[in-house]
Amino acid sequence: MTNSQRLRGALAPVVTPFGVGLRPDAARLARHCRHLVERDVGLAVFGTNSEANSMSVPEKLALLDALVEAGLPPARMMPGTGCCAFPDTVELTRRAMHHGCAGVLMLPPFYYKGVPEEGLFRFFSEVVQRVGDDKLRVYLYHIPPVSAVPITHKLVERLMKAYPKQIAGMKDSADDWAHTKSMIDAFAKDGFDVFSGNEKPLIDNIKSGGAGCISATANINPGKIAETYKKYATPEGEKLQGWINEVRGVMQGYVMIPALKYVIAHYGADGAWTPVRPPLVETAEAQGKDMIAKLDKLGFTMPGLKQAMAVAAE
Amino acid sequence: MTNSQRLRGALAPVVTPFGVGLRPDAARLARHCRHLVERDVGLAVFGTNSEANSMSVPEKLALLDALVEAGLPPARMMPGTGCCAFPDTVELTRRAMHHGCAGVLMLPPFYYKGVPEEGLFRFFSEVVQRVGDDKLRVYLYHIPPVSAVPITHKLVERLMKAYPKQIAGMKDSADDWAHTKSMIDAFAKDGFDVFSGNEKPLIDNIKSGGAGCISATANINPGKIAETYKKYATPEGEKLQGWINEVRGVMQGYVMIPALKYVIAHYGADGAWTPVRPPLVETAEAQGKDMIAKLDKLGFTMPGLKQAMAVAAE
Numbered sequence: 309m310t311n312s313q314r315l316r317g318a319l320a321p322v323v324t325p326f327g328v329g330l331r332p333d334a335a336r337l338a339r340h341c342r343h344l345v346e347r348d349v350g351l352a353v354f355g356t357n358s359e360a361n362s363m364s365v366p367e368k369l370a371l372l373d374a375l376v377e378a379g380l381p382p383a384r385m386m387p388g389t390g391c392c393a394f395p396d397t398v399e400l401t402r403r404a405m406h407h408g409c410a411g412v413l414m415l416p417p418f419y420y421k422g423v424p425e426e427g428l429f430r431f432f433s434e435v436v437q438r439v440g441d442d443k444l445r446v447y448l449y450h451i452p453p454v455s456a457v458p459i460t461h462k463l464v465e466r467l468m469k470a471y472p473k474q475i476a477g478m479k480d481s482a483d484d485w486a487h488t489k490s491m492i493d494a495f496a497k498d499g500f501d502v503f504s505g506n507e508k509p510l511i512d513n514i515k516s517g518g519a520g521c522i523s524a525t526a527n528i529n530p531g532k533i534a535e536t537y538k539k540y541a542t543p544e545g546e547k548l549q550g551w552i553n554e555v556r557g558v559m560q561g562y563v564m565i566p567a568l569k570y571v572i573a574h575y576g577a578d579g580a581w582t583p584v585r586p587p588l589v590e591t592a593e594a595q596g597k598d599m600i601a602k603l604d605k606l607g608f609t610m611p612g613l614k615q616a617m618a619v620a621a622e
Numbered sequence: 623m624t625n626s627q628r629l630r631g632a633l634a635p636v637v638t639p640f641g642v643g644l645r646p647d648a649a650r651l652a653r654h655c656r657h658l659v660e661r662d663v664g665l666a667v668f669g670t671n672s673e674a675n676s677m678s679v680p681e682k683l684a685l686l687d688a689l690v691e692a693g694l695p696p697a698r699m700m701p702g703t704g705c706c707a708f709p710d711t712v713e714l715t716r717r718a719m720h721h722g723c724a725g726v727l728m729l730p731p732f733y734y735k736g737v738p739e740e741g742l743f744r745f746f747s748e749v750v751q752r753v754g755d756d757k758l759r760v761y762l763y764h765i766p767p768v769s770a771v772p773i774t775h776k777l778v779e780r781l782m783k784a785y786p787k788q789i790a791g792m793k794d795s796a797d798d799w800a801h802t803k804s805m806i807d808a809f810a811k812d813g814f815d816v817f818s819g820n821e822k823p824l825i826d827n828i829k830s831g832g833a834g835c836i837s838a839t840a841n842i843n844p845g846k847i848a849e850t851y852k853k854y855a856t857p858e859g860e861k862l863q864g865w866i867n868e869v870r871g872v873m874q875g876y877v878m879i880p881a882l883k884y885v886i887a888h889y890g891a892d893g894a895w896t897p898v899r900p901p902l903v904e905t906a907e908a909q910g911k912d913m914i915a916k917l918d919k920l921g922f923t924m925p926g927l928k929q930a931m932a933v934a935a936e
Contacts (some may be wrong), residue, residue, distance in 0.1 A: 330708075330748075361706040361733035364679070364713075392675040392706075394644075394900065399678075417901045418733065419675035421768060427901035434644075434900060454735060456770055457901075586708065586748060587731045587741035587771075 320526035321355025334374035347530040354388035362585040390415030411445035445476035481505030575610035576617035634840035635669025648688035661844040668702035676899040704729030725759035732769040759790035795819030889924035890931035
């Protein structure tokens with residue numbers, strides 16, 4: 309597999325709608341995924357913003373099956389498969405491979421803290437060896453503010469040496485461009501694709517040799533983020549970068565996951581989007597209205613979303 | 623159910639042996655559980671020290687079934703059932719209820735950090751309501767150094783008000799006696815049983831109105847810890863407390879989970895105990911020998927363990 313067939317550009321850690329009894333709503337998720345793919349945004353389903361760790365393994369397997377059955381392209385998918393227990397990670401990764409997903413995004417086991425690099429190396433080794441597929445493309449998920457278990461340069465180096473085919477890249481959600489750049493500088497030359505964890509450094513990422521971004525806000529601002537990626541080398545791209553950063557800036561003032569759902573419910577005219585699973589809590593109305601007012605002021609819209617979600621009423 | 627039927631005294635978060643392919647070894651686990659129960663130590667299987675979060679839900683369900691089938695008493699069991707996803711917690715808790723376990727030890731969902739108290743309240747509410755059994759006894763698991771999600775006094779208060787039958791107590795693994803005492807002082811009068819997360823403050827815990835301890839080192843020092851509990855009001859108890867604390871002190875110099883397994887392998891003459899699942903790593907030989915030398919110097923032994931483990935060779 310050459311780099312040209314690899315995932316690049318903008319991906320969204322797709323938010324997961326929950327219906328009656330807080331059950332995952334596969335049909336509504338598929339509609340949102342289609343809306344994203346039509347705007348050239350890839351599907352990092354089962355990420356942090358997807359509330360993936362608030363779902364059981366059987367729930368995630370069923371959702372992935374449903375998305376593929378709904379005709380969404382596995383070649384544009386990078387499902388999150390990293391759990392605390394390696395048998396769970398292996399099972400989810402195998403299913404992703406079965407469907408031909410382009411890659412998987414893999415959290416380190418995140419219950420124990422301060423674990424040795426050797427232990428993390430063994431975890432990823434167990435998974436790669438048990439899945440046993442040369443087509444596997446693992447993107448390591450560095451998100452210390454949430455997982456509290458970092459992926460170090462040394463660990464990446466060891467894993468790339470041991471599994472040069474399967475260790476494909478990283479999502480860096482440390483929200484520190486200097487750190488992302490250090491990963492690109494160290495490993496991009498060997499085919500390691502580094503995605504920024506949000507769109508703020510998108511153009512810098514591409515110009516430095518990175519692969520793009522996997523960003524929460526790509527759920528609500530897919531078209532403009534994807535356009536920024538395509539036009540990164542142009543003055544128009546620079547202008548777009550400024551605007552998407554303003555949208556991101558508004559969203560960072562709120563608790564991200566419920567806020568994204570509030571925005572989708574609002575611009576999609578589909579209130580069924582708001583529920584979150586505990587331990588998260590929905591955005592309060594007053595906060596939500598404040599957020600929408602700020603977005604409106606930026607000229608923010610979600611073109612096509614209302615039509616995409618209206619299928620629900622059929 | 624009155625307090626006298628509740629779990630009290632010393633419990634061990636039972637370490638889990640892993641055999642070929644790092645599969646849980648139910649037979650060996652049952653032998654260790656029997657060894658503990660015979661020494662009046664209760665079975666907090668699937669705790670932090672059990673590597674519970676390194677096992678899948680199906681693996682834990684199968685292990686619990688196997689322990690009950692092996693004749694171990696559910697009345698002495700407090701399996702850990704708290705996962706990040708409430709459907710997993712519900713499934714494990716239901717199975718524990720099905721077997722008549724005396725209680726369950728419940729971690730908060732631990733992936734997201736800095737979540738609102740309301741979100742944690744909703745998580746435990748979902749579980750209690752979905753399990754829907756008045757016989758359920760939930761012990762909340764406060765272990766901020768690992769989970770990074772604390773159980774606050776305010777949360778305990780809300781949960782006890784909402785579910786006075788089911789919210790039964792806490793394991794406090796903050797390793798801060800002042801904190802444990804504050805929980806006892808606030809809630810013990812209402813039947814909330816507070817276990818210390820280790821044996822160091824055992825006598826203080828009992829004298830203050832607590833329920834005992836759930837301690838990693840009860841895996842290797844069960845008899846003396848249980849004896850300390852029984853004799854807490856006597857000078858002999860005080861003397862025992864000093865000695866068990868010395869043993870604990872030695873163990874705290876090492877990474878606890880692999881160190882416990884090393885000690886069991888050594889005194890049980892059963893090397894099959896040493897494997898851990900990643901991200902943990904086995905105790906290095908040099909460290910292990912150093913640890914055993916220190917324990918030997920204290921006159922530490924594990925009476926009966928070799929005979930208990932020898933069944934393996936039959």
